[in-house]
Amino acid sequence: MSSLAAASLLACFTGEALQGEPCSADADCGPNLRCAEGGLCGEFRCPATPLVLPTFAPDLTLIVTSTASMGKSLADDPNTTRWQQVLTLVDQIGAALGDRVNLGLQVVPTLSPQTNLNPCDTDARSRILPGPDQGPLLNESLPQSPPGLGEHALRAGLDLSLAGFALTDPDDLRPHAIVLISDRPLNCSDAAVTSQDIVELFDNELTPRVAELAAAGVPVFVVGIDIQPGDGVAPFPGAKYEEVDPQLAFNALADAGGRPRSGATRFYRPEDAAALIADLAAIPPAFADCRVHLDAAPAYPQRLVLRIAEHNHRAQPDCSSGHGWRYPDPKSPTTLELCPVTCADFRATRALTIEQRCPSE
Numbered sequence: 001m002s003s004l005a006a007a008s009l010l011a012c013f014t015g016e017a018l019q020g021e022p023c024s025a026d027a028d029c030g031p032n033l034r035c036a037e038g039g040l041c042g043e044f045r046c047p048a049t050p051l052v053l054p055t056f057a058p059d060l061t062l063i064v065t066s067t068a069s070m071g072k073s074l075a076d077d078p079n080t081t082r083w084q085q086v087l088t089l090v091d092q093i094g095a096a097l098g099d100r101v102n103l104g105l106q107v108v109p110t111l112s113p114q115t116n117l118n119p120c121d122t123d124a125r126s127r128i129l130p131g132p133d134q135g136p137l138l139n140e141s142l143p144q145s146p147p148g149l150g151e152h153a154l155r156a157g158l159d160l161s162l163a164g165f166a167l168t169d170p171d172d173l174r175p176h177a178i179v180l181i182s183d184r185p186l187n188c189s190d191a192a193v194t195s196q197d198i199v200e201l202f203d204n205e206l207t208p209r210v211a212e213l214a215a216a217g218v219p220v221f222v223v224g225i226d227i228q229p230g231d232g233v234a235p236f237p238g239a240k241y242e243e244v245d246p247q248l249a250f251n252a253l254a255d256a257g258g259r260p261r262s263g264a265t266r267f268y269r270p271e272d273a274a275a276l277i278a279d280l281a282a283i284p285p286a287f288a289d290c291r292v293h294l295d296a297a298p299a300y301p302q303r304l305v306l307r308i309a310e311h312n313h314r315a316q317p318d319c320s321s322g323h324g325w326r327y328p329d330p331k332s333p334t335t336l337e338l339c340p341v342t343c344a345d346f347r348a349t350r351a352l353t354i355e356q357r358c359p360s361e
Contacts, residue, residue, distance in 0.1 A: 043303065046356040051173070051292065053350045056285040058175040059130040059165055060097070061104040062090060062138065063157040065182040066111075070146035072183075074226050082183050082225045083146045085270040089181065089223065091139045096277045098135020102174075104128050104164055105138045108157040109150040119149060120188035120198060122156040129164050151199060153188045154180060155209050162218070174286040176218045179276070180210075180257070183225040185241035186249055202239045202249070211256035220257030221276060222267040224250040290343035291328070292336045292354070301333040303357040308345045 021041050026034045029041035036043055070083040094103060107126040109119060128134065128141060158178065165176045189201040210220045230245030235252065250267045251260075259279065260266035268276045298304055306313040306325055316324030322341035327333045336354075338346060346352050 043357040048355040094135025102130035104130035119151040120153040214258035222254040
């Protein structure tokens with residue numbers, strides 16, 4: 001036994017234990033403390049909040065339109081189809097990021113016997129939830145050629161992607177992002193009444209929905225497949241997709257998604273894969289700032305104890321030892337900032353427990 005350990009035990013049994021240390025009787029605690037119910041000197045154990053993450057990596061879902069239009073040849077390369085570009089891009093993203101982010105996939109629409117009746121029908125059967133090391137799985141799940149039916153149900157794909165994030169990260173602790181990969185037309189409008197409307201009407205609700213996600217902290221990176229400039233007509237209510245300039249429509253989507261590129265073309269093209277991958281790789285992991293946000297201010301702000309790997313950590317306002325935590329804004333104790341060593345321990349174990357200690361009197 002080291003001298004440090006022996007001294008610690010001696011202090012405990014001579015009644016000099018610190019507040020909050022384990023005890024079995026009042027004699028184990030200091031002269032002004034008593035052993036509270038629950039076995040702590042001068043404190044009760046109040047309900048604890050565990051925080052456990054299997055991974056700190058961001059969750060990233062690719063939404064891919066797999067429709068008859070994807071079988072068309074590229075405008076500037078008749079020997080390559082749009083779908084071949086999609087497969088190459090998905091393969092590049094998977095190879096570069098599969099071991100760094102949690103990749104998922106949502107294909108729109110979901111092919112089923114109902115597709116002939118509703119070409120926009122999309123559900124979770126064509127979804128792969130985000131997970132680690134899934135780069136190869138995403139490309140293997142896509143067909144080598146696109147189907148001969150179906151339309152661009154991108155809003156449904158967005159909602160299913162959000163639902164997927166809620167399943168893989170129910171406490172909303174990790175960053176989430178979406179890559180939307182599509183060609184034109186941007187149809188499947190809720191305003192459609194007839195089967196012809198489903199195909200022909202431009203979906204004016206898509207861009208606002210993308211903006212809602214970005215405002216909620218889920219950026220949408222937009223990739224346009226074979227998008228050519230049109231005659232300069234921006235989307236308008238009741239428009240048919242052929243009346244809308246495709247480049248303007250995709251620029252608007254990219255702006256709404258919160259991650260536009262600079263220049264006249266603000267969405268990514270497949271040839272921009274390297275830039276897209278670099279931007280996706282820059283999404284920070286969870287708790288990159290070493291801060292943990294609380295739903296509300298604790299009842300006893302200075303009596304919080306963080307437990308990591310069997311070690312308890314109390315408030316250390318200056319973090320001089322590297323251990324413990326502090327409130328960046330003591331007047332608003334709803335955010336904890338972990339000191340450097342404690343933060344490193346948290347990253348290594350990916351788990352901590354926040355325990356509110358309460359005074360015994």
